[in-house]
Amino acid sequence: MEKLFIIITSLLFPYFALGQNTVAKDSVAIDTVKNIKFNYKQLIIPGILIGYGFWGAESGQIKSFNFQIRDEFTEDIDKKVTIDDFSRYVPAVSVYALNAFGVEGKNNMRDRSVILATSTIITVGSVFALKSVTNVERPDGSSNNSFPSGHTAIAFAGAEFLYQEYKDKSIWYGVAGYAVAAGTGIFRMYNNRHWLTDVAAGAGIGILSTKIAYWMNPYISRKLWHSEQNKSTSFIAPSYDGKNFTICYFKTF
Structure with a gap:
């Protein structure tokens, strides 16, 4: 259980510790996504996590730690729990659920949907590309497409989406989303x-x-x-004043 606590803490605490210091730089008073700008500090946490994953493919010590964690998680397993097949979608769906209940996020429906679609395309494309070239065997030996975890990637993409949309309302929305995402990753190991x-x-x-x-x-x-916004529009308006019949042509740009 001590190792489990370390895993959860390592996944959650650094992100929010850094996030508290960068919120002011990541967002502004105006509630629009166009003001969320690139900041190199935003790369630190995902860079560490991705780097650790790749380093584990080459480091014998980390591989040994992988086996220790696997053995600790699986030693008392009676049956698998499939909650991770559903929990991976919870953070992203929560954005729309909160909005439906009147808690407005940073962006309107159109912008947030475009953002989520873009994120999903990048996430899924990256995961499948890496799975096809790394050929890492799963712990249960069922296949050679273990690295990286697609379920976890989808869950954390949704958690970051929830965090960005509602961090100006309350950081606890993001905390809840990341807790669900971390749980998804833990169940993948379990x-x-x-x-x-x-x-x-x-x-x-x-x-x-x-x-x-x-x-x-x-x-x-x-x-x-x-x-679409810059399309010109035109229309014809016929009129009759009792004596003369005229046709007026209007065009707007």
Whole structure:
């Protein structure tokens, strides 16, 4: 249990410790995603998590620690718990649920949906690309696509999404989202489907993917909506004053 506590703490505490110091730089008073700008400090936590995952592929000591964690998680398992198949979606869905209950987030429905779609594409694409080239065997020996954990990546991408949308309301929304995401990663290890390094890398990929989605969104929005906003409109209005029949042509730009 001591090791389990260390894992949870390492996944959650550093992020929020750093986050408390960078909130003022990541957001501004105006509630718009266009003001969330790139800051190199935002790369520290996902970089550490992803780096740890890759380092574990080469380090014998970390591989040994992977086995110790696996053995501790699986020694008393009677049956697998499939909650991780559903919990990975909870943080992202919570953004829409909160909005439905009247708790407005940073962005409107259109912008947040574009951000979530972008994040999902980056997350899934990165996970599948790495799985195809790393060929790491799963702890249960079922396949060679263990690294990184896709379930964990989706969960942490959603947790970062929830955090960014509601951090100006209360940091506890983000804490709850990250707790669910960490739980998802723990259950992936509990079910003997992933190593600790898989979960760490998945968490880093998920967080980074959502940050990238926020950084990209102003440019994506301009491409998607700019042409629509700048379309000219025209219409013809016939009129008759009792003597003369005229046709007026109006055009707006």
